[in-house]
Amino acid sequence: MQADHALGLFDGQLKAQNRSEHTLIAYHNDLVQFFDFAALESGVEPEQLHVDQVDIYIVRSFLGQMTDRGLERKSMARKLSALRAFFKFLCKEGILQKNPVQRIATPKLGRKLPHFLSIEELNRLTQAPDCTTLLGARDQVILELLYGSGLRVSELANLNRQDIESDSFLLRVRGKGNKERIIPLTRYALEAIRNYLAMREDNQEALLLNYQGTRLSVRSIRRILDRLALESGLSHHLHPHMLRHSYATHLLDGGADLRSVQELLGHAKLSSTQIYTHLTKERLREVYEQSHPRAKKM
Known part of the structure; x- marks a missing residue:
């Protein structure tokens, strides 16, 4: 299945789960960014990328590039969360047999205390x-x-x-x-x-x-x-x-x-x-x- 088609199905699933507008936009943008990278790694145009072309090495290369660009660990964790949710959905729907993100570890985050009003x-x-x-x-x-x-x-x-x-x-x-x-x-x-x-x-x-x-x-x-x-x-x-x-x-x-x-x-x-x-x-x-x-x- 083409990546953009799979993304459309995933967006629909998130909406059905009543996820926030912020989450929908963030996940969508993170996945589009990943597909552009994966297409470049696979030597195809983004619209020609198929989800079964993505493997663990592409995922690791993507995260490595984000690290080299100085991306904060919180942003990295969010992108990885989007990838986890997306590929888990594809496996659950039978679109993919193997999850390329399954063995990727989440970066440890220093937990910030939330701000509150007096x-x-x-x-x-x-x-x-x-x-x-x-x-x-x-x-x-x-x-x-x-x-x-x-x-x-x-x-x-x-x-x-x-x-x-x-x-x-x-x-x-x-x-x-x-x-x-x-x-x-x-x-x-x-x-x-x-x-x-x-x-x-x-x-x-x-x-x-x-x-x-x-x-x-x-x-x-x-x-x-x-x-x-x-x-x-x-x-x-x-x-x-x-x-x-x-x-x-x-x-x-x-x-x-x-x-x-x-x-x-x-x-x-x-x-x-x-x-x-x-x-x-x-x-x-x-x-x-x-x-x-x-x-x-x-």
Whole structure:
């Protein structure tokens, strides 16, 4: 099968799995870059490359070239993740019999602690929208759900009206792999949702709409957050995941157990949640060193 045809099938599979727009674009671009390299190595034009022409030596040469170009290990790991997912899909579908990436080791990464907002910063941020206007009320919903319920930005964009269980203060969320989970709604979030929907004069099922009356995209949510960060005086770029990080960190700071936070975040593995314990330990160390007389440096 030609590589570009196989890539089209793989893109369709990722969309069916409800993967984020960012992942779709990143994986697609990484694979196109790899195909160009593999075609050059195989002595054919990219559109003539077949997936069964790729072997472990081509994969290793590609990764070697990326290393020579000074590519960061995090970016290298992402490209390798795209290749793993792609060739695993081809083998599962019976398009390939042998996976050329199976014996390639993933480069070890130094794990960075996620950034999160302080309570004071969050208070300033949630006071930024003008809730007397339709779009301001919508922006308030965005903030209350990203921080109050720890949603991924893709989960937020895909929410529908019927996902809100007002009587029980619960929210039905479809996460990675189209897995559904039920998480609590804060009183602030529910009030923001009710205020926003009361201003709407449409029958659209999407919870969040843009100014044209269609579903709000992930990219638009990112732009809205950047604007709100600027309006509230935050000195740094506000990524949607920063609000999710803040949600998890503040839960653990408040005494929540790790397993509960894992379930609320929709993490498949506990190790994905454990990074937040490192974050709180680092913060405790800073508080201790700044506050205890025995900890202060001479």
